[in-house]
Amino acid sequence: MTITGPVPLALLDDLAHSRTGELLHDALAARWPSDSDELNAIARYALLPAGKFLRPVMTMTAAEAVGGEPSQVLPAALAMEYLHVATLTHDDIIDGDMVRRGRPTVHVAHGLAHAIVAGDHLIFAAFTGLAECREAGLRDPAVVESVAVLAEAGSDLCRGQMLEARLVGDITAEPETYLEMARLKTGALFRAVCQIGALLAGASSEQAAALGRYGSDLGVAFQIRDDLILFADPDDADKPTGSDLANGRPTLPVLVAYQTSDEDTRLAMGAALARRSAEPAEFDEFRALLMATGALQGCSEYATEFGRRALDGLAGLAPSHSVDLLTGIVQWAVTTRP
């Protein structure tokens, strides 16, 4: 299995609007109605309109890839979205982010107290969702194992969050430390997303763990992709605002560039980062500095390597449309334009 071939760059948008995506959207809207109580209303604000729904779609795809019926794992798939959005809600408080998906973040719209509580509620809702799988006729041992997998992933997410906080402003950090952070902060939930889909669909623990490794490595590739997009073509209309530069958050290209640069470039990069400027002109200058170091190419190679590892996790599966889709997601993750 290789990760070359034509890659649909709109894949994630296509997924969100696939039949599975629509099913998830409808279920989400039905479970979080607009006439909810105050707590559910804030959770609904955090959940809807939904993002790309990648995680729940992947839970259902993983279930199908091991021969299960995807709709049976729907409550677990929604649970993955709840946990994802819970961590976004709490992370936005921690990072002081004001906007997400084009709207005020939960703590901006509803205040700090309500944002903390709504995040907690979504964590609990995730476990309620897993327990609900029982009513869908899924086996108790698989549900218990899923609870263990999700809880461990949740704690890993917390570890990733703390490690990221420690990396803020530290341009001298090793790329390996960053990759460990990405494994915890992004890879852990993708691991759970795939492992739980497989477990609940009746896969053996070994097969589910292989899909979990697929998810973990894919998550790291995703994180690297996000970083690379930060430095994408400045003429690209989708270009983000460079807020990671402004808030001192470490990104892999910066760390790789620092490791491979001479003293003068190191000083210039350190100074730019220390200013935490949000000026577009300053960001463009920083980007030019990075491009000259060749770090973007180095980062793409990291992404490709994690993509390759992710595909190893799919090796034991019989060919199917689901496996093609999981493969396509990897291709999507390792293909960026900068």
Place this chain on the structure above:
Amino acid sequence: MTITGPVPLALLDDLAHSRTGELLHDALAARWPSDSDELNAIARYALLPAGKFLRPVMTMTAAEAVGGEPSQVLPAALAMEYLHVATLTHDDIIDGDMVRRGRPTVHVAHGLAHAIVAGDHLIFAAFTGLAECREAGLRDPAVVESVAVLAEAGSDLCRGQMLEARLVGDITAEPETYLEMARLKTGALFRAVCQIGALLAGASSEQAAALGRYGSDLGVAFQIRDDLILFADPDDADKPTGSDLANGRPTLPVLVAYQTSDEDTRLAMGAALARRSAEPAEFDEFRALLMATGALQGCSEYATEFGRRALDGLAGLAPSHSVDLLTGIVQWAVTTRP
């Protein structure tokens, strides 16, 4: 079954130092060693030195009361403490409380970001603990049901936290609204604590639910007791500082007093609450106002009523030392000195 008889006022201290209490203490210290990583170290700060350990002791006692072996449910009992401490950690942020158990609260000692993350981690650790019960040989269906019960209790706690926020400063709120808040904020976890102990020990769903009702009503009685202690004898060395007056948090005596007072007293109480003073003299004056209304007596009657309902939940159990203990905890809850 009645709730009269000699009541050991030091009961909770005795429980914490009982054989079960010591077992729990040792297990907690072993699972959260001092040489942990940064995240576990903050969780350890929140967990240790432990409080009275009432919730985990009750999980083990509930297991024993239905004929189970208490030590088998130890991981679940610890999980109850994790969830309790997680909510304390997040509540302290929300309420701006600076001191707990004589030490700086987690967010004061470790910062807001780490306190949010450590609270999340403890929630996940609670579900990890439940899933661990599998390894102790407990039945999967009971574990899945316990996950559902704990997750629902967690969401109820969130609802209670939001309802409390809505009650802040609202002296005109009905006592019934307050009791609903207490049921959600305090009763929900005690419900889970008892129901899960029983479920995991092999009780039927009905028997476990009865113990859950015991826990819920006991929790409300506890909350009322806490409120009454606020207005305890001012010469009592254990008297709290009246911080609920200072931060405008509603307490049942205040709401009952308001409902039963004439217009002049209502105005005086409203003015005292609006000042949010932390002055001892002002608190003593407020206390005198309350005493004169007879509200403390009215509150004691509420506590007695919830205590009586709690005992109903024990009605189906065979007499045993454990049932005596659960009865004693109710007696303790409804016996206050003010």
